[in-house]
Amino acid sequence: MSHALAGTAYLEGTWLADWARAEAGRLLAGALPQRWAHSHGVARQAARVAHALPERDRPVLIAAAWLHDIGYAPAVAVTGFHQLDGACHLAARRVPPRVCALVAHHSGAEAVAELVGLADRLAEFPDERGPCRDALWYCDMTTGPDGSPVTFAERMRELRARRGPGDVVVQALRRNGLERAAAVHRTEHRLLTARTAASEEAGDDRARQAG
Secondary structure, eight states: OOGGGGGGSOOOHHHHHHHHHHHHHHHHTTTOHHHHHHHHHHHHHHHHHGGGSOGGGHHHHHHHHHHTTGGGSTTTOSSSOHHHHHHHHHHHTTOOHHHHHHHHHTTTHHHHHHHHTOHHHHTTSOOOOSHHHHHHHHHHHTBOTTSOBOOHHHHHHHHHHHHOTTSHHHHHHHHHHHHHHHHHHHHHHHHHHHHHHHHHHHHHHHHHHHO
16 A cells, blocks of 8 residues: 555554555655664564454554654654654644644653644644554553563563663653553553453353364
8 A cells, every 4th residue: 555545534443454564664664764763663562462452442552553663763763852743744644633642642741742842733633542542652652762562661671771871761751650550550551451351251152062
């Protein structure tokens, strides 16, 4: 699917996720291969946890996972604040507003925006603060720079070590570290609830077949 199809403004379902993968690859694979590897890993996590969300939210989560870091791409970067730059790029291509907003607010963007003086610009995108947003944060916060799965604690240690204490993202952790942890914990709880429900349903099916 051509990236130009985003302009039709009716992408949905698996088509949305397919387009998101192609667009992220177009922007990141050649220019920023490690960022592309990370995006691959985040998308794999999204595919793994999507079953814990309502069916309508699953392609939205997966699309946002593929696209969450496109604001780092040289072709997209304008302000240097990657969440905002990525969201603005997607909005200009008439990607569904919900995906744009999830990209805009992923992984503690609000605290960074306040530190860099872009809070008003970020506020143009609504922060839904629900299970899909939590799941995107979870996927990003449990995926290392090379795309491999890590724990939340490992990701935080790696982020601090790689960026250093003066980096604005590390500074923002003083404001949003607990919020990030809460999003991860809520998603883990939803995953546990979904697994329990699936196990109980499978047990009921076996009981009906045995009866």
